[in-house]
Amino acid sequence: MDGMPYPDNCLRGITGKDMVWEEGIVSPEVFWFGNHTRENGDFVESINWCDDENAVPFTHGQARQHGTPQFVGGIAVVPRVELDNLSLKPAWQGALTYNREPLQDNPYHGNLILVSGISKRVRKAMAAAMALTVTSIIRRPAESALLSG
Amino acid sequence: MKPTEKQASGSPEPLREGVTYAVAPEVVDVTSGTAIPEGWSIDRRITRKANALLPKIEDKKIAETTRDLIGVIEETAYAIVAGGGDIRSLPPVNAALAPDGSVLLEWATRDFRLGFSIDSDPNESGWYVVTSRQLGEIGMNGALSKLDKRSIVSTLVNFALASA
Numbered sequence: 043m044d045g046m047p048y049p050d051n052c053l054r055g056i057t058g059k060d061m062v063w064e065e066g067i068v069s070p071e072v073f074w075f076g077n078h079t080r081e082n083g084d085f086v087e088s089i090n091w092c093d094d095e096n097a098v099p100f101t102h103g104q105a106r107q108h109g110t111p112q113f114v115g116g117i118a119v120v121p122r123v124e125l126d127n128l129s130l131k132p133a134w135q136g137a138l139t140y141n142r143e144p145l146q147d148n149p150y151h152g153n154l155i156l157v158s159g160i161s162k163r164v165r166k167a168m169a170a171a172m173a174l175t176v177t178s179i180i181r182r183p184a185e186s187a188l189l190s191g
Numbered sequence: 192m193k194p195t196e197k198q199a200s201g202s203p204e205p206l207r208e209g210v211t212y213a214v215a216p217e218v219v220d221v222t223s224g225t226a227i228p229e230g231w232s233i234d235r236r237i238t239r240k241a242n243a244l245l246p247k248i249e250d251k252k253i254a255e256t257t258r259d260l261i262g263v264i265e266e267t268a269y270a271i272v273a274g275g276g277d278i279r280s281l282p283p284v285n286a287a288l289a290p291d292g293s294v295l296l297e298w299a300t301r302d303f304r305l306g307f308s309i310d311s312d313p314n315e316s317g318w319y320v321v322t323s324r325q326l327g328e329i330g331m332n333g334a335l336s337k338l339d340k341r342s343i344v345s346t347l348v349n350f351a352l353a354s355a
Binding site for chain 1: 285287289290291293295297299300301302303304306308310312314315316317319321322323328330332334
């Protein structure tokens with residue numbers, strides 16, 4: 043895919059607290075590819091690569107334009123091997139790929155990419171499959187402190 | 192619809208209104224088919240979140256389809272109970288409203304996702320089953336419009352019960 047090696051996990055920020063249904067279980071909304079597409083029509087959604095120990099606090103610290111935290115629901119951790127496994131399935135036909143796309147203010151940034159032409163209905167089924175690959179949810183530090191008493 | 196209920200002779204008390212029964216007592220012989228009889232309280236834990244979402248759905252067609260689907264889920268659960276089955280292990284249906292106005296109803300555990308997406312475009316409304324490696328890595332999906340809702344809901348409910 044790209045030159046720099048990929049780490050074992052990618053991080054998908056969870057933008058709403060109601061998208062965490064139970065401990066370790068996220069709503070497929072976290073992986074719904076919306077209408078955000080590249081010029082060639084491929085669907086994209088942003089992730090951060092867990093390249094080092096700073097990737098998680100960096101992701102927690104990402105803010106919206108008006109300064110409020112972007113990922114109030116926490117961070118979903120997805121093993122890269124699970125994404126590869128999904129894409130290899132006959133029904134997926136290699137439709138899912140990923141890349142690195144470091145930004146000026148985000149060196150960890152990358153994308154999950156779904157090939158163009160997939161209907162909304164099927165994208166939602168794929169999102170459910172991706173939600174199933176989440177191995178853990180890393181809550182925001184303040185929440186973790188509260189939960190641990 | 193008024194049900195017809197018969198009690199076996201020598202059986203204990205009849206069903207009481209407002210009481211939740213997780214498992215159907217043997218005395219009841221409900222002849223009204225899958226329609227839930229008046230006065231019969233089922234465990235609405237399963238569809239509580241889905242029902243709570245209904246007032247928030249702005250699109251009338253989506254709301255109507257969602258309401259119908261919830262009704263079919265409840266009737267299916269009732270039919271299992273009325274047949275002597277136990278639905279206590281059935282997880283509650285999660286519900287979510289998408290930014291585009293579509294609705295998601297889904298049973299979710301760490302090992303499976305069984306769901307419905309309801310869209311304003313009937314061709315974009317669908318169902319899906321995805322499971323973990325432990326449950327065979329099943330991945331299936333289809334259009335909701337092409338199927339009898341009762342049969343797909345029954346399949347999914349029974350799968351969820353068997354796998355939960």
